[in-house]
Amino acid sequence: MKYNKKLLTVLSLGFLVLSACGESDKKPDNPKPTPVAPEYFDEVTEFDDVVDMHTPEQKAFVDYKAQGNYENLTKEQLMTLTGQNSGGTLNLSAPKGIEISFTHDEDEDIESYALEVSKDKEFNSGVFKYTAGKTATKITAYNLEIGQKYYYRLSTIDAEGDVIDYSHVRELETANIAPRNLYVDGMTNCRDLGGRTTARGGVIKQNLLFRTAALDDSMSGSIVTAAGKEVLKSLNLKTEIELRGGPTGDGGTEAKSQDKSAYGEGMDINFKFVPFAYENGKNLLFRNIEPVRKVFDVLGDTSNYPVFFHCRIGTDRTGLIALLVNALLGVELQDIFQDYLFSDFGCIGKVPTVGQANEDSIAEYVEELRAFPGEKLHNKVYNFLRTAGIPAQKLDNMINFLTEGEDAETTEVKRVDCQTVDKMTTTLPVTTVDITTNPKSSTRQPAQYVTFNAANQKVTYTFNSDKAFTADLYANLCSKTTSGTLANAFTVKVNGTAIDVETTSFATKALGFDSKIECYIPSKLGSISVNAGANTIEIESKGSTSIKMSQFAFSSMSAPANITVAA
DSSP states (O other): OOOOOHHHHHHHHHHHHHHHHHSSOOOOSOOOOOOOOOOOOOOOOOOSSSSSSOOOOHHHHHGGTTTSSSGGGGGGHHHHTTTTSSSSSSSOOOOEEEEEEEEEEEOOOOEEEEEEEEESTTSSSSEEEEEEETTTTTEEOOOOOOOOOOEEEEEEOOSSEEEEEEEOEEEEEBBBOOOOEEEOOTOOOOESSTTOOOTTOOOOOOOSEEEEEEEEEETTTOOOOHHHHHHHHHHHHHHHHEOOTTTTSSOTTTOOSSSSOOOOSSSOOOOEEEEEETTTTTTTHHHHHHHHHHHHHHTTOOGGSSEEEESSSSSSSHHHHHHHHHHHBBBBBHHHHHHGGGGGSOOOSOOOOSSSSSSSSSHHHHHHHHHSOSSSSSHHHHHHHHHHOOOOOHHHHHHHHHEEEEEEOGGOOOOOOEEGGGSEEEESSEEEOOTTOOOTTTTTTTSEEEEOSSSTEEOOOOOOEEEEEEEEEEEEEEEEEOSHHHHEEEEEEEEEEEEEOOOSSBBBBTTTTOOSSOEEEEEEEEEEESSEEEEEEEEEOOOOOOEEEEEEEEOOOOOOOOOEEEE
16 A cells, blocks of 8 residues: 555654653643544535525425425426426436535545544444545535434555545534435435424434335436435335235236345345336225235334335335324324425426326325324324224334334224124135245235125124123125115124114225225224123124124223123
């Protein structure tokens, strides 16, 4: 390696300091300060205030929360705020980089410059490194966490890749303003779900859960480059959830691969293919209850993190999962809207709506979720996910693992008990889906279900409860017709006494119904009262319409009863 005279000066100076220390233990009456290595870089950028990594347009959109309500934005206002007057064809989703300018004396040994940024003042761990050529006068840093203090230094590099000299270490602090959107070369619409506060003052941890567009979508132009792959690799991603499923949710040609990540060689990714049915104007939530359950099965296992999930452009299906996660963790509604609509900065080929009935309208999904019992939105979403068949332990794992400080309140919503059909008595055959032998074709099916295809077919659930309680009785039902109502389809008895069955249809209230594919929709059958001790619930069909049922749930229980299946 070649050392220039400036580095030799530093070494000599260090030797003199060490020699002086070894001469005597007696301290002089007027000690001189320890000599500091010379500063070889001149005019290095320093920061007197926190650094915001949002572009001016992104910052204006974030600041809109203090001025108005995202729910009231029109499509035209969204286009103006996000700079997408061309209709969503620009990639404006990348963050503003943190630019470090500098000058340096010319030196024939210098081949390149490097900028190192780390939360560790000694730069021993978690170092972001950015490089530039020998003629550079600035280097731009991307993808730092929000609300964090960092140290940074510059260095000159020789032809062999060795450091010639370093600048002094300086400090910067990033603004604590979500979202933490990411620059991944070649991709659009990438950001960390971490950094947002929860209803009780907690914070979602950064670097654990990311939403992105696809790595290989030619339609939006989101195709990750080699440099982009290095960014993804630096995030230490462990699991990828692929949501692309085409109109019928079987993958079709939309998902480029159903077996492996588009990242390719170089990163060991646990690839999860969970295809969502997608067709313009159709309800994504209630067309995809089983895929939603399977996504949360992955997210509820903390060994899978860090995770990134995506569909094609990272807007609708990806946005729906992000909405459910944010709501579950206790993020305030305006921040949930903000994150969902932030996708408009991406090159997504459209501008999602807010209030119109369409598959990309967040307001419609929030309306659906508000229909579930619970005091606050995070309570309602917890209840919804429980009635959809997601175990409480999975949801609690997510809340505890992804949040720090005061987490989302779960006490009020733990009064939900789900029972699957394998715990019931019935003369109907219980269909068991073997996901181990045919995982791709079974992504839309629950593990077990029964099919009512004639009148007077019955399932019976006998159980013991240590407490009396009242509850709403929900069932996950699948029907390909909207004719008639639940009251016309079933008779429900509790301990031999019939209850009033809801007169709603199988169609969802806000976004309609899709008869082309099987949709398991959590449907409220009615309100029930249960005794302490032994109880029996009977659900009996009235007609011959084919209806599938995978489970039922006691939701919004008046007491946290302990329920056991009777022997």
